[in-house]
Amino acid sequence: MARTDLAVTAMPRAGVSLTGALTPANADGHAYGWSAKRQLRVKNTATAARTVTVVMPGEVDGQPLPDRPYTIPANTGDVLIPPFPEIYRQPDGTVWINYDDAAGVSVAVYEQP
Numbered sequence: 001m002a003r004t005d006l007a008v009t010a011m012p013r014a015g016v017s018l019t020g021a022l023t024p025a026n027a028d029g030h031a032y033g034w035s036a037k038r039q040l041r042v043k044n045t046a047t048a049a050r051t052v053t054v055v056m057p058g059e060v061d062g063q064p065l066p067d068r069p070y071t072i073p074a075n076t077g078d079v080l081i082p083p084f085p086e087i088y089r090q091p092d093g094t095v096w097i098n099y100d101d102a103a104g105v106s107v108a109v110y111e112q113p
Helices: none
Strands: 008-010 030-033 038-044 050-054 068-072 077-081 094-099 105-111
Touching (some): 030 038, 038 050, 050 105
Antiparallel strands (some): 050 094
């Protein structure tokens, strides 16, 4: 997969406008640097629900850890996903996001102060 990096928007204490720019979903997935202060926003304008999956690295007792799916409602689904615990951090220090269908999906990463 040719995963692409997402830019991180710093959230000032006054808040951030959610009308700001979103990045169209990449069919090959996205990555962003892990931080306990970063949260993912996913917006879906497609007429069908979409699933965004956070790839879980590693295994326990030889069994792979299950990935974490999030269902984004159809039409105007706009979901803010809380920061991920460190267990979601890939060996390269990033969080990996996959999409079941990138059409109509856009994303942003916000970092809390």
